Amino acid sequence: MRQAREHGDHHWPAWPFRKRAAGPGAAASRGPGSQLAAGIPVLPVLLVCGVLFVDILGGSGLFWLPLLAAGPALAASTNGFRGVLCVGFLAAALGGTLGASDGVPARELAVVLSALLAVTLASALASALRGRRERVLAAVRSVAEAAQHAVLQPIPQSVGPFRVAVRYSAAAAEARIGGDLYALVSTPHGVRLIVGDVRGKGLPAVGTAALVLGVFREAAYDEPDLLAVVGRIERSLARNLGPDDFVTAVVVGHPGEGRLEMVNCGHAPPLLISASGEVVAAETTRPAAPLGLRALVGESPCLEVLPFSEGDQLLLYTDGVTEARDRARAFYPLAEGVARHVSDEPEHVLTAVHDELLAHVGGRLHDDAALLLLRMQAADRSACAVGPVEAPGGGLPPAERTGFTSPARLGC
Template identity: 45%
Template sequence: MPVVLIVVITVVDQVTPADIQLGPLLVIAPALTASFAGPWTTGLIGALAVATQAYISWYFGVLFTRNVLVQILALAVLSVLVVLFCVVRERRLRQLAQVRMVAEAAQHVVLWPLPERIGPLTTACLYLAAESEAQIGGDLYAAAATDRGVRVMIGDVRGKGLSAVQEAAVLIGAFREAAHHHITLPALAHALERSVARNLPALGTEADLGERFATVMLVEIPDEEPVTRVLSCGHPPPILLSPRTAVTIPVHPAPPLGIHELVPADYTVDVFSFEPGDTLLLYTDGVIEARDTGGAFYPLDERTAQWAGSSPDQLVHHIHRDLLDHVTGRLDDDAALIALYRPPGPHRVHGYQLGHHRDQAAGSHSA
């Protein structure tokens, strides 16, 4: 475009009357080049513009007049300034790219991607951060294959931004270690609560300690039993998808982590059937609270019913596209999804008694 512009200005200037001078318009060429090219290309276009200005002046026989020399000098100075701008911009872009690379590496350290297979399960996950250029925020998830089966945590820290990422990192780190050392889910929840109580005060001022909390869902899926054990700390209930249906699992939520000094912990473990061929969908409130332009919430339970027979990857892909269509491409809050699929296979035991188990004893604090 800059070269075409220079050619057009040169041709038009030669066919117009001598009292009409279009040469000063050549400054547009290096300025336009700077918007998409580097300093070397911009400098080359600037030099071409100066040479063209000199050629036009020579064509009309006014090259050595004082007015034309000033115009040529001004064009040369402006071209040099534009090149210097390109140099500074390129340096800052390199610095920004390096910082972004470090930030992405740090985010991957905090939020490990789930493996495609963990224990007997096939998994798929999705994370959509509300902050632009961010890959994680206040939502979190983690999974661990333990002696008691696969344990999964999904949660949502109050707020977003850097402080929310710090709080999410505390919970993820605590879960990765505690998931292997506590026999029951209530004992694991108590361990996470103690970690939150120890670490969150260091991440904020004393004034906002009462406002720092996290909703968490803990899930345990034994390798051989066709059940799932769920413990909710104020987190939205999961959805169980069989090949033809989708049902929201009713849970008995305890208070979120971080406020148990105000409300004593009273954990309930809900046990439900999780047969081969079923998919368990975990999500954060950023999904179900996403609004369209009319203010309507995203109907996750209704939408997932039509994809009940899909694989975990397909299910997450469908929800991803449908959710972004619902909000016209922009989320106001972080959103996370995990799909856990138990494939058909041998050595499955049936006939387990399902129900709810409430843990209120002081002994639940130990492994």
């Protein structure tokens, strides 16, 4: 994900959130080039020695000496300006000594050494500018990481009766930030979560993702009805988004033992994994428009009720997972992958699916990808104190009236 990045603890965003030191040790954390810059420029020195060795064997005097300029030129791409100067002056000293011992005319030798010194100075300047750009990029990436960390807050391994695992990979790898969003909160109305995908990716999508998550976290506490939570997000997006912007999302709530509530707004259907290992898609019977586009459609989303008991799991994901293609342009079969790796440990399931996804695409994802897996550990008797959730218009949700005869029942 280097387009894919895993969480160290399986619940943080896949990029490693860390503070970069501003001191001398900071260069060592910026990559192989920075590590070489702090040490000896081994490869450029070997190149200079190789040119001198060939010249000695050939005994051709001036013929090979101009190639010594390749040493400082190579050092400019791998080392700091001090390393470039050291390589350049070493090449000039050795070239001058060898040229004098071979009887090269002083005028011709002076021209070669002058050219070598000019290349060294130009390479040292290029190395200094490259180092400055790397420091600026590191600062920008640190800001992007902080922004993403504020938007996608870590999710604990256990929330109420659930075990939770998360994987997130941003397509904009250099910024380590993307347009997918997720959140899970424990509220007086039960555990509630959202997984969504903002139109676009990278920095332009961060503001929209932050807006959606901020409204969701507040509304999830305030609103006893899951549809009211979605309604508040919709109204906020309608005021703040452009005409071409939207967010697909699935909002899920656990109002009491034995069931989940789900509102799907134009998003990919979650996968319901039974305790026996069967994997089925929780399809919605009446598709709803993505968040931000309800005014164009004129229809409100509907409530789905899913049977969910001990040992069951629910996988929510974004289209960066299901639309990932291999070299033959075949999509990644997520349901089949999950079925192959079903386990009682959500972390193990997502680790295996995540690794298989990367292998499918050849190690490079071209879209943001998020996976959130929820597993019911044990019945939470205290959650039942919330009481039965009324469906819009009054009465019990249809799932309670029908006895959960289907993986997903409409509650519109």
